[in-house]
Amino acid sequence: MNTLIIPDKKALFRGFFLIGLSGFGGVLPQAQHQLVQRRCWLTDTEFAELLALGQVLPGPNIVNMAVAIGSRFHGVAGALLAVAGLLLAPLVLILLLATLYQHYQQASWLQQLLAGLAPAGIGLLLGMVLKLAARLPRRLLPWLLAVLTFIAVAGVHLPLWIVLLVLAPLGIGLAWRYPQGGL
Amino acid sequence: MLLFLFLMFVQFSLLAVGGANAIVPELHRVVVTELHWMSGQEFAALFALAQAAPGPNVLIVSLVGWKVAGVPGAIVSLIGICLPSSLLSFWVARWWQQARGSRLTTAISKGLAPLTVGLIAAGVAMMAASHPPSWAAGLLLASCALLSWRTRLNPLWLLAAGAAAGLGGLV
Numbered sequence: 333m334n335t336l337i338i339p340d341k342k343a344l345f346r347g348f349f350l351i352g353l354s355g356f357g358g359v360l361p362q363a364q365h366q367l368v369q370r371r372c373w374l375t376d377t378e379f380a381e382l383l384a385l386g387q388v389l390p391g392p393n394i395v396n397m398a399v400a401i402g403s404r405f406h407g408v409a410g411a412l413l414a415v416a417g418l419l420l421a422p423l424v425l426i427l428l429l430a431t432l433y434q435h436y437q438q439a440s441w442l443q444q445l446l447a448g449l450a451p452a453g454i455g456l457l458l459g460m461v462l463k464l465a466a467r468l469p470r471r472l473l474p475w476l477l478a479v480l481t482f483i484a485v486a487g488v489h490l491p492l493w494i495v496l497l498v499l500a501p502l503g504i505g506l507a508w509r510y511p512q513g514g515l
Numbered sequence: 516m517l518l519f520l521f522l523m524f525v526q527f528s529l530l531a532v533g534g535a536n537a538i539v540p541e542l543h544r545v546v547v548t549e550l551h552w553m554s555g556q557e558f559a560a561l562f563a564l565a566q567a568a569p570g571p572n573v574l575i576v577s578l579v580g581w582k583v584a585g586v587p588g589a590i591v592s593l594i595g596i597c598l599p600s601s602l603l604s605f606w607v608a609r610w611w612q613q614a615r616g617s618r619l620t621t622a623i624s625k626g627l628a629p630l631t632v633g634l635i636a637a638g639v640a641m642m643a644a645s646h647p648p649s650w651a652a653g654l655l656l657a658s659c660a661l662l663s664w665r666t667r668l669n670p671l672w673l674l675a676a677g678a679a680a681g682l683g684g685l686v
Contacts, residue, residue, distance in 0.1 A: 391600020422570020448681015481633025
């Protein structure tokens with residue numbers, strides 16, 4: 333876990349190919365598993381940073397992360413390889429599935445399969461939240477901000493861009509103003 | 516048509532603040548209500564498919580393109596939605612690498628960390644709420660969460676367990 337590995341271009345493509353292929357119901361848990369724990373390309377902290385940036389920047393989060401990680405290791409070529417690796421297999425698969433789905437959408441085994449996959453996928457995402465939350469400093473402000481974000485999005489159903497427009501500058505501003513305590 | 520799809524999703528790209536799912540309501544409005552490319556039911560089915568299939572949720576966009584213009588439509592739509600935001604994150608990532616450790620980047624990463632937790636937690640809550648509640652599903656969800664938090668198990672094993680529980684009629 334301590335020594336980080338710098339992947340070559342082939343490994344970069346293969347890594348993101350696997351992440352794309354195995355990310356049922358969202359790619360983030362698999363991305364964290366592969367990038368941090370399995371392949372040691374990033375530390376926990378770097379992953380959290382890049383995830384936060386990917387979320388605040390517009391566009392699909394995981395594609396943003398792939399761009400950032402790919403370009404860190406191999407510039408423009410790395411970014412293209414990471415994104416292509418990430419999207420290629422899922423794109424082919426989903427087009428196949430969409431064709432099949434029209435024939436089988438009533439099939440009970442498919443319904444059952446989805447009924448089991450969905451809670452497992454959501455559980456994985458919750459596991460990732462727990463990992464990220466465990467890294468937050470044990471102080472009032474960060475947790476208050478996290479709860480506020482949660483309520484604004486899940487409770488009040490405010491549009492995401494409004495929440496980010498208000499809370500992102502607030503969080504960054506507080507962390508800037510009080511570098512030692514606060515956040 | 517391909518050019519139209521491309522330009523449409525280029526515009527959507529920078530609107531997707533907070534992730535691909537942020538544009539789904541607007542996409543629904545444009546594709547179903549305005550352009551009449553498909554019915555609301557068809558859109559919902561495509562959305563469910565994009566959620567359940569492996570890969571990022573942004574693939575809903577390629578399904579819309581596929582529906583209208585086949586495989587080239589799917590590819591063009593996907594490139595359209597990724598291009599502007601990817602260029603932006605390329606430059607931000609480059610700047611981030613250079614400025615890493617400065618007071619500003621430290622403030623950004625510390626200031627945004629709570630938001631990340633809140634946002635993903637909200638996503639979890641909303642997805643969980645969209646499924647009919649049951650003890651079995653809740654138990655499956657909680658045990659997957661606990662195992663992925665506390666162990667370094669490959670998430671695929673947990674998904675396989677979920678799939679098996681589903682096929683076995685336990686969920």
